Amino acid sequence: MSTPTVFRSSHPDVLAKWDARQRDIADWRDRFHAECAKLGIDPDKVQGNTWSGTITGVTYDDGDPIPEGWRHDKRSGHLRPALKTAAGKRIAAVLKTMRRPEPADDVPGMPYTYWPDDDNRIYRVRMRLNGDVLYAVWPRPVGDDLGVDLALWEPVKLSEFYAMVEAEEAAAPGSPS
Known part of the structure; x- marks a missing residue:
């Protein structure tokens, strides 16, 4: 299993596109x-x-x-x-006519797919909103060729991301205390 790569954004353009x-x-x-x-x-x-x-x-x-x-x-x-x-x-x-919209498609500054040179697979980003911060999670390490706009997105340490996920899950109704 590869180590994921995570970015986050609270840029108004990114959040507006996500909401839309x-x-x-x-x-x-x-x-x-x-x-x-x-x-x-x-x-x-x-x-x-x-x-x-x-x-x-x-x-x-x-x-x-x-x-x-x-x-x-x-x-x-x-x-x-x-x-x-x-x-x-x-x-x-x-x-x-019933093609389902993809939530992560066309989000400013973050590609939807990644096809690394060292792999024969295409990867898709998964996104997760927490408050007013949108997280983009790639299932593997990504290279500079991914093309993330760092004016809109910033890399996140996995420990920070996992802490956010754990806090979110602990706060969910019905979660064990």
């Missing part, structure tokens, strides 16, 4: 639930691609009826739009 993105996600969730209701599907059974934010299908329980416009994809086990039907084409068109 959280509103976008709340709006998306409302639209998503409304569209699922129209399509007659349980939003908790919707499957998606975590990288692209797109909907890939709906969990199917053997024996359940298959709604009009859907088909059972035996390879994945999910329901997918039946693209050979008009109803399926309408469903697919609706699902394409």
